[in-house]
Amino acid sequence: MLIGVPREIKLDEYRVAMLPVGVEELTRAGHQVLIERSAGIGSGLPDSEYAAEGAEIVASAAEIYKRADLIVKVKEPLPPEFLLIRAGQTLFTYFHFAASRELTEAMLASRATCLAYETLRDAQGRLPLLTPMSEVAGRMSIQEGAKYLERPQMGRGILLAGVPGVAPAHITILGGGVVGANAAKIAAGFQADIAILDVNIDRLRYLDDIMPANVNCLYSDRHTIRTQLKLADLVIGAVLIPGAKAPRLISRQDLKLMKPGSVIIDVAIDQGGCIETSRPTTHSDPTYLEEGVLHYCVTNMPGAVGRTSTFALCNATLPWVLALAKNGIDAALRQSPPLASAANIVAGRITNQAVAETFGLKFEAL
Secondary structure (H helix, E strand, O other): OEEEEOOOOOOOOOOOOOOHHHHHHHHHOOOEEEEEOOOOHHHOOOHHHHHHOOOEEEOOHHHHHHHOOEEEOOOOOOHHHHOOOOOOOEEEEOOOHHHOHHHHHHHHHHOOEEEEHHHOOOOOOOOOOOHHHHHHHHHHHHHHHHHHOOHHHOOOOOOOOOEOOEOOOEEEEEOOOHHHHHHHHHHHHOOOEEEEEEOOHHHHHHHHHHOOOOEEEEEOOHHHHHHHHHHOOEEEEOOOOOOOOOOOOEOHHHHOOOOOOOEEEEHHHHHOOOEOOOOOEOOOOOEEEEOOEEEEOEOOHHHHHHHHHHHHHHHHHHHHHHHHHHHOHHHHHHHOHHHHHHEEEEOOEEOOHHHHHHHOOOEOOO
């Protein structure tokens, strides 16, 4: 199979979808790999390392899309890439279709097959290709929150840890999944006062067992959320419904309960955001104020730590890329339930029910 890896063009995106070792494994298995020139530079991976493992370095994304059977990316295609995608081609990347009707309609029109990292479920029901970036984003959320609580960044002027005689920051984390748990771990290390909210009682029991004493596990309902907003210096939005638009847990009116200069980090923004006032931002222009509350809603948070994120992502994706290349796309989708679960769009048909329901479009099972 001919596999292509284009350079990511999303603003401030420094990840790349394949490591040199991935090229080596694919070429050893008899496949050919095309890497767009400078695709790995943002992660500290020069073209020479790819070429040494047998990759062909090509000059443009257009050539990648023209020649490759399987496109492996990190982020969803952007409008300049839409017309490069052709019928019968397969793309394997993060799509987050529920956040964009434009992207969904463009991929339907292309009649390509779209396999989404974020909906691939393994035999244990886990999301192995979403997990590494959720770990990065969860840990980064506290790092970014600490920065934007500083007064020069328009925050309240709060030190997460406090000091002797001064209380630490109060952090509210909405969602106890991978993002929320990783955020809580880092926040606990800062010695902040943390509340992590979820609707899954079994998950709360588990988190209560493993978390330090400064993390309180609370059942999430409207009253608990509003109570927490009054206390919070920093709110982390960490909810997820795989493949679907994130539920809105905080309204604009709710923001009036928060203290001026408080900070919201909406990690759920890739799936539309879990706060009514959230809108996508970039690393170059990451924040804005609404109702006196500073919002950080960067849609590709892990892209800022490109090297860490690239290695974490590619460690998880490579076995699946090898399976697709070895078996061919059609056979792989028939034989592998996890890869079938990644199929969101196939040849002009929506094959993910959550995506179809989001836009009121027809769902067709594989």
